Amino acid sequence: MSRDAATIRYAGPSPLGETGYRTGLEWNTNSRTRARAAEIIAQYRADQTEVVRDAHLRSEWAAHAVRSPELLDRVQHAIGASVAVENTFLMIKWPGRDFPVPWHQDGVNPRMQLDPERSVAAWLAVTDATTVNGCLQVIPGSHAAGYLDYGREESGARRGKALGVQGMYNAPHDRGVWLPLNAGQACLMDVRLLHRSDSNTTAGVRIGLNIRYVAPGAIRSSDGHSPSLYPLSGSDW
Numbered sequence: 001m002s003r004d005a006a007t008i009r010y011a012g013p014s015p016l017g018e019t020g021y022r023t024g025l026e027w028n029t030n031s032r033t034r035a036r037a038a039e040i041i042a043q044y045r046a047d048q049t050e051v052v053r054d055a056h057l058r059s060e061w062a063a064h065a066v067r068s069p070e071l072l073d074r075v076q077h078a079i080g081a082s083v084a085v086e087n088t089f090l091m092i093k094w095p096g097r098d099f100p101v102p103w104h105q106d107g108v109n110p111r112m113q114l115d116p117e118r119s120v121a122a123w124l125a126v127t128d129a130t131t132v133n134g135c136l137q138v139i140p141g142s143h144a145a146g147y148l149d150y151g152r153e154e155s156g157a158r159r160g161k162a163l164g165v166q167g168m169y170n171a172p173h174d175r176g177v178w179l180p181l182n183a184g185q186a187c188l189m190d191v192r193l194l195h196r197s198d199s200n201t202t203a204g205v206r207i208g209l210n211i212r213y214v215a216p217g218a219i220r221s222s223d224g225h226s227p228s229l230y231p232l233s234g235s236d237w
């Protein structure tokens with residue numbers, strides 16, 4: 001799949017500065033987050049659920065997480081005072097399962113494109129995330145080239161086929177930077193920033209909450225797709 005004629009490339013600077021990301025933010029305390037992780041593991045262990053969509057609509061803890069003060073403050077600083085959640089999902093990497101996420105950009109898919117000046121992605125560590133259990137790897141400054149061509153990965157994975165940037169295989173990149181985080185920490189990414197994660201090779205579980213935040217007017221949708229937004233602040237919704 002490639003960008004069609006109507007697709008905007010959006011090459012240029014980032015509201016998150018030269019690197020296109022910020023890391024080490026706090027969304028909750030370490031001890032509370034560890035307790036939450038234990039509950040999530042107990043809830044999904046039997047089915048080995050890997051992706052839980054719309055986590056903020058399903059569980060109270062995630063509805064709180066998307067509005068955690070430090071995170072929301074940083075998001076507002078980047079995209080303005082009016083902020084809504086466009087999408088969340090919980091990603092659980094169980095021990096021993098093949099679950100790599102290929103190089104991709106969060107702000108573009110077949111149904112919509114996000115304006116990078118009016119949107120930002122967040123990744124919240126619910127367990128510790130390390131280089132061996134599947135923390136994110138990002139390519140600093142990669143947002144500046146704008147949206148790249150993408151396609152569905154070739155995979156029979158139960159979780160479905162992820163969208164990956166064409167020609168970028170799921171392997172560490174020589175310009176890649178790992179973003180290990182402790183449970184309760186988070187990072188923010190430009191929605192064009194190239195990032196990926198490996199499978200979890202440890203005996204423990206790795207859990208992350210993915211969030212896309214938008215400001216009014218951020219979404220260009222195709223095929224009549226109209227995402228339902230979850231406003232957090234401001235009155236323009």
Ligand SMILES: O=C(O)CCC(=O)C(=O)O
Pocket residue numbers: 091101106134135136195196197208210
């Ligand atoms: O949780 C992960 O390992 C990566 C998730 C991610 O980047 C995504 O699916 O957009």
